[in-house]
Amino acid sequence: MNDKKILRVIPAEKVNMGGIILDQPLPASGIDQIDPFLLIHHWDSELPGGQHQRDVGVGPHPHRGFSPVTFVFKGDLQHRDSLGNDATVTSGGTQWMHAGRGITHSERPSAAMAESGGPLEFIQFWVNSPAAHKMDNAFYLPLSNEETPRIEDEGYHLAIVAGIYEGVKGPAPTLSPMTLLRGGIKADFSCEVSLPSSFNTMIYLLDGELQINNIEARAKDLVQLGQDGEAISILAKKDTRFIVLSG
Structure with a gap:
């Protein structure tokens, strides 16, 4: 199984939405969208x-x-x-x-x-x-949290919101093929995530720090991965919450 290549790491920008200050990793400078x-x-x-x-x-x-x-x-x-x-x-x-x-x-x-x-x-x-x-x-x-299936192993968990991951089907009904995950991993633990090479894939860090396929990513970074492989290796430098959007 080939590793997915890291295309870019995009730091979130602060945006003002009607007086509400948010972090926005997408769209970003020079990137309107990452389909879909x-x-x-x-x-x-x-x-x-x-x-x-x-x-x-x-x-x-x-x-x-x-x-x-x-x-x-x-x-x-x-x-x-x-x-x-x-x-x-x-x-x-x-x-x-x-x-x-x-x-x-x-x-x-x-x-x-x-x-x-x-x-x-x-x-x-x-x-x-x-x-x-x-x-x-x-x-x-x-x-609800209780309606969202989870995969758990030592040091990490993945909640499957949509799509099928490791044989577990998420409950959300999508209109095109995709896999949407919510994850958490403790410092010094690692996990492997596998997603179709045909999917555009992103990982966003809510907090913490990860090494993703040997590239460093920090809190509020969006990591865009290419379509040249399936494997994603994640090593936590700190306790980290993240989401995976792939479709």
Whole structure:
């Protein structure tokens, strides 16, 4: 099995989204998208508490023709949309939505969290829809941590959100072949990840430090891998949380 070549390491940039400061590794300077992934935003903040829900998070806004996906790592997010869906996902869960021909939604911390405060961390990324599915009916699926299967070994774990990995099928319904993983690895441990050579693959580090196929990556770096192999060797220099987006 051949190693996937590291094409580039992209440090996230700070962006201001309506007064909210986020880390954005994609798009980046000179890189509009890495097909089928259009955008990655990493929100990591401490809510002060004593707030109304309407004053935090992201209010109603429309989407069309792609899938906004949110991985929640700390705190919670309540999703409401124009289809009548209303669900709150907590740490380890996923908000999965296909915008299709059009949908309006909001994502905010729950009223209880807005009042109590505390850490809120999530990643939202956008997956482009194939042309044949851009005008499908919109749909939404909340997934809890308990509904997301995991592979665990000494020093690391991988949660399979979408696709099939090592015979384990993720619950999220994708419109094109892809594998989406959430991972964690302890310092000085290593693991091997294998993904199809035909997939565009990225690894984003929420924190920590990794050596990926002998290339160093640090917190809030996005590592883009090529289509010339299948194998990814990961060695943790520090305790690290990461996601794998491949499709």
